[in-house]
Each structure stands twice: as C-alpha cells, then as structure tokens.
Amino acid sequence: MPRFALKVEYHGAPFAGWQRQKDQPSVQGAIETALARLEPGPHTIAAAGRTDAGVHALAQVAHCDLSRDWEPFRLSEALNYHLRPDPVAIIDVARVAPDWHARFSAVxxxxxxxxxxxxxxxxxxxxxxxxxxxxxxxxxxxxxxxxxxxxxxxxxxxxxxxxxxxxxxxxxxxxxxxxxxxxxxxxxxxxxxxxxxxxxxxxxxxxxxxxxxxxxxxxxxxxxxxxxxxxxxxxxxxxxxxxxxxxxxxxxxxxxxxx
Missing domain, CATH: 3.30.70.660 (Pseudouridine synthase I, catalytic domain, C-terminal subdomain)
Incomplete structure (x- = not known):
C-alpha cells in the first residue's frame, strides 16, 4: 500500500483544530473526506503536529496510505479539487517509504x-x-x-x-x-x-x-x-x-x- 507525504497549507479560522472531531469541522476531517472521494475509505491520516482551533499552517506535513500508486502531482490536484471550498491546500505531495511517519520521523x-x-x-x-x-x-x-x-x-x-x-x-x-x-x-x-x-x-x-x-x-x-x-x-x-x-x-x- 503506497504511502504519501502531504505538505498542507490552511487557514485555521473555520476549524476546531487539526484533529478530527465528531461534531466540529477539522483540517484532518476535511482531508480525509477528500481522500474518500478518490478511494473508498475510511481514511486515517497522521500529521506532524496537532494545531489548535484557529491556528494556521504554511507547511503542515501529514501522511496517508492509499491503494492506488498515484502520481504525486495528480494526487495533489485531485485532493485540491475535492477540498474546495475549505481553505485547505495540498501544496506538495511525495511518495515515501512505508515506515515513514509525518510525526515520528520529524526532527x-x-x-x-x-x-x-x-x-x-x-x-x-x-x-x-x-x-x-x-x-x-x-x-x-x-x-x-x-x-x-x-x-x-x-x-x-x-x-x-x-x-x-x-x-x-x-x-x-x-x-x-x-x-x-x-x-x-x-x-x-x-x-x-x-x-x-x-x-x-x-x-x-x-x-x-x-x-x-x-x-x-x-x-x-x-x-x-x-x-x-x-x-x-x-x-x-x-x-x-x-x-x-x-x-x-x-x-x-x-x-x-x-x-
């Protein structure tokens, strides 16, 4: 199962933070919903840091596992299409090793x-x-x-x-x-x-x-x-x-x- 690193930019105002929450919008939830429109879910992504409600990101990093071996540029374009109108943008995507982790690999x-x-x-x-x-x-x-x-x-x-x-x-x-x-x-x-x-x-x-x-x-x-x-x-x-x-x-x- 290919693993992809995502570099993410977002405006934090509409969100209750990065982390998925049951009854409130989150950045994680928005990206996972977009992923489910590309491949059947559920999807669970991990991030380098869990920003609080209202906090913005210029270059948050997350990773996801997908069934299809996407070309990175095509994956970023598809995700950005499905993320609209949320103020979240995938500004870069890279294929990474299966054991690479957005949080635990960060230094x-x-x-x-x-x-x-x-x-x-x-x-x-x-x-x-x-x-x-x-x-x-x-x-x-x-x-x-x-x-x-x-x-x-x-x-x-x-x-x-x-x-x-x-x-x-x-x-x-x-x-x-x-x-x-x-x-x-x-x-x-x-x-x-x-x-x-x-x-x-x-x-x-x-x-x-x-x-x-x-x-x-x-x-x-x-x-x-x-x-x-x-x-x-x-x-x-x-x-x-x-x-x-x-x-x-x-x-x-x-x-x-x-x-």
Missing amino acids: ERRYLFRLLVRRAPATLEAGLVWHIRHDLDVDAIRNAARHLLGRHDFTTFRSAMCQAASPVKTLDQLDIETHETPFGHEIRFKLRARSFLHNQVRSFVGTLERVGAGSWQPGDVKAALDARDRSACGPVAPSHGLYLAGVSYPDDPFAIPGK
Whole structure:
C-alpha cells in the first residue's frame, strides 16, 4: 500500500483544530473526506503536529496510505479539487517509504507568530495577526526571550491539558523580527525546536508582549520560567496569530533531486 507525504497549507479560522472531531469541522476531517472521494475509505491520516482551533499552517506535513500508486502531482490536484471550498491546500505531495511517519520521523518544527501594532483596526489582516493598539519595546522583548532559549523545564509555559510525557524541551531558536508592512508595523516571532508543548508558543508570545508593553521586566520572564508553575505565566496569545511554518526530516521527502 503506497504511502504519501502531504505538505498542507490552511487557514485555521473555520476549524476546531487539526484533529478530527465528531461534531466540529477539522483540517484532518476535511482531508480525509477528500481522500474518500478518490478511494473508498475510511481514511486515517497522521500529521506532524496537532494545531489548535484557529491556528494556521504554511507547511503542515501529514501522511496517508492509499491503494492506488498515484502520481504525486495528480494526487495533489485531485485532493485540491475535492477540498474546495475549505481553505485547505495540498501544496506538495511525495511518495515515501512505508515506515515513514509525518510525526515520528520529524526532527524539527518551526512556528511563526505575527503581531500587528497599529491604532487602526486590522481589516485585510483580521484573523491572521494578533492586533495590538499600543507600542511595544522590541529590545526589551528580545532581552526577555533570551531566557527561554536552550533546554528547560517549561511547565510554566504549557497548558494544563498538555499530554506530553515531560515538560523538559530544548528551544533552539526564538528570533524577534520587525517589519514595516502596508498594513502597519509587524513583529514576527520565529521559533524552532524538535517539538513543542501544548500552548507553549502562545504562552511565550503572550508573556513577552507584557514585557514589550512595560508591565513585566525581562528578568520577570526568567523568574516565571524558574517557578515551573503555570500560574506564573503571562497571558496566552490568541490562536489566530500563530502559524505552523515548517517541519524538517532527516531526508526531506519534498526535496527536488539535484537541488
């Protein structure tokens, strides 16, 4: 039975998250329904990460098993046809080994969080950024973010519903970039790690926003981290500013040979 890797882009607003749910729309459910229109089901796909309700993806990765040995381009075209009008797109497909797994074969996840700073309401970017009306001190945010890099017990910054076996993770990157856009001043948080805890990124950003606003000092973030207590965390940023930006594997299944 051939196995295929799918690179998936989606707008998270209409969905209750990635994971299939009985009475609510999900990204997984939308793709499995599209697969059933190509081959008799039921189909069960696995993803590199289960994004929450409202979270977007630039390059989520999933895999599926099919009876037919599809040509990858034809499979992506057929799936995209049947996914309409859901805001989900299969942007690449690759044939992979039978034991390749979107989640367990992954060695790194990358997230992007977009924060828009301007007085006027967000219109064209509404639902795609966290809109903040007050100015933020980006240097203070960067100073605070340094405390989060490396290997730590991140109990403070994980949801009480997190099912990870351990709160200890290694954060390899937390870069804060500023961009002047036609829509306003944007602050982008770029994070990279092998894996993340539930709500970890949104907990980081919500807490760091408080530093930028002057309510917290950079050292307060270290104190919160060291407390290993969820109650020490700052606010949790809203889901609609968050994007799963990419997933890495030892051998990129989507790489073009020779490049």
